[in-house]
Amino acid sequence: MASPVNILILQFASIGNVVLTSPVVRCLKQQLPNAVIHFCTKADYQPLVLHNPYISGRHYLDGNIVELIRTLRAQKFDYVIDLQHTFTSRLIRTALGVQSFSVKKQSFRNWLYVYFKVNALSEQHIVDRYLATVQPLGIENDGRGLDYFIPYKDEVEFDWLPATHQNDYVAFAIGGQHVTRRLPLPRMIELCRKINYPIILLGDKNDRKVGNAIVKAIGERQIYNACGYFNINQSASILKRARLVFSHDTGLMHIAAAFRKKVYSIWGSSTPQFGFYPYKTPHVRLEAAELGCRPCSATGADECPMKHFKCMNTLSFDFDVKELRTKKKNFE
Template sequence: MVSPVKVLILQFASIGDVVLSSPVVRCLKQQLPNAELHFCTKRDYKSIISYNPYITRGHYFDDNLYNLIRQLRAEHFDYVIDLQNTFVTGLIKASMGSRSYSVEKQSFRQWLYIGWKINALSEQHVVDRYLATVQPLGVENDGQGLDYFIPYKDEVEFAWLPTTHQNDFVAYAIGGQHMTRRLPTARMIELCRKINYPIVLVGDKKDRKAGDEIVRALGEKLIYNACGHYNLNQSASLLQRARVVFSHDTGLMHIAAAFRKKIYSIWGSTTPQFGFYPYITPHVRLEAPGLGCRPCSATGSDHCPLKHFKCMNNLSFDFEVKELRTKKKNFE
């Protein structure tokens, strides 16, 4: 009997980064003989990997690094794949005593781009950089894009939605990790009015207030505020059922990409040039061109450094959602 090749994948960064790691998981499992894959991430992201059939076991970081390392060392991994390459993941790798491979970071190039607006970033999507990490193991990109697996219990039925949204709807992921990655609420209202089609707002409890403001402005016939009513997998199910998806630069955008949805991605202080745009799915980038202050951050911040927030306030909504052209109705 051939012993399994035990591989540990490290990725703690965010919901989006965990989803963007899914091609590495799939390609390793399908291309590395006898691979037994373990995925280590934050416990908050457990629901993302728990139902992935390519993952043998999940390990979760609960702010006690010593206990986590002790648990991981007991597994005796053959390889460690570090898709984050930070101080913490470096400590984990050093403690394993296994052969390791780490993603190439572009920290200096990002610094040049943010601080001096010199774009020396590679043209690679971050997924391709992740996959380059496992090339020494003979693993190649299969070109199949992202994965996201929803358990049956979390599949949202159309009948669970208001009657105005049961036949068809557009999903709008209104959240964002930081303020400068989200449209101001008044501009969200403007965008929803522009779309003029039944819209399901998707997000967590922190997004509920903005969603309620949008409902008050446009009415329940047009807007259903699902923010905070559904868990992450159920929110993913809503994206899967949507005709098209609008999203800020956030993890839900990457989940929508896993379902090959047409995505209208909205960019503020961050830019697609960092390599986190929707992967292998049709998409339109909505951003304010020609601003000398963009990008002001690689991950976003809680305020506009120049206090004008032109990247979102000046963003044009002069576009047509062609996917709605034949079914457009007036819901105002």
């Protein structure tokens, strides 16, 4: 019997980035004989990897990197796959001292695009760049897209939701790590009115105030504010049952893609050209593509550097949601 091949994957960046690594995890496990996959991420992201059946070992960074490295060394890994390529991940793989493979970043090209609007990006989705990282091990893209695994205890039951939203609804992920990646409140209200269908708002407790304002403006018959009420796996369960999904550029957008939902993705200061658009799922990009000041950031900021925030304030909602056309509802 061949010896196991112990592989460690590193990714600490965000919820979305962890979800976007799932094809690498699956392909390594299924295509490399005797692969034993370990995953290392932030402690906050434990629910994202805890129930993945392709992962055998899970390790979490919770402030003490020295203790983490000591724990990882004891596993005697054969390979380290660094899918973040930052100071922290470089420190860990250097300390482990085994053969490693690191994702090729586009930092200089990103800089050119943000500051000089010169788009020299590779047009390659980040998932494909992740998978290119493990090609030296003989791994190929199986074309199956993203994975997300929800434990049974976190599957949201119908009666956990209001009667108006139990059987058929649109999910709207209203959160976003930075202000310039989120629609302003009046524009969220405008979008919800256009959708004119039962909507479940998703986000964390920090988004609840905005969600309440949307409910106040439109009414509980159409809007259910679930922000802060459900954990990440329960929110994933709500996405899984949604007719379709509207989302800012967030982790929930990528979780929706894992369930092959049609996603209407909303883009402000950043752009899909950075390679983080919904992967292998039908999607519509809502963006003010003609603005010369975009992108002003690859990751987002706390305010518009030009002070006008035109990327979100002038974003057109002149589109047809064909999936709702035959079942349009009037909440007036």
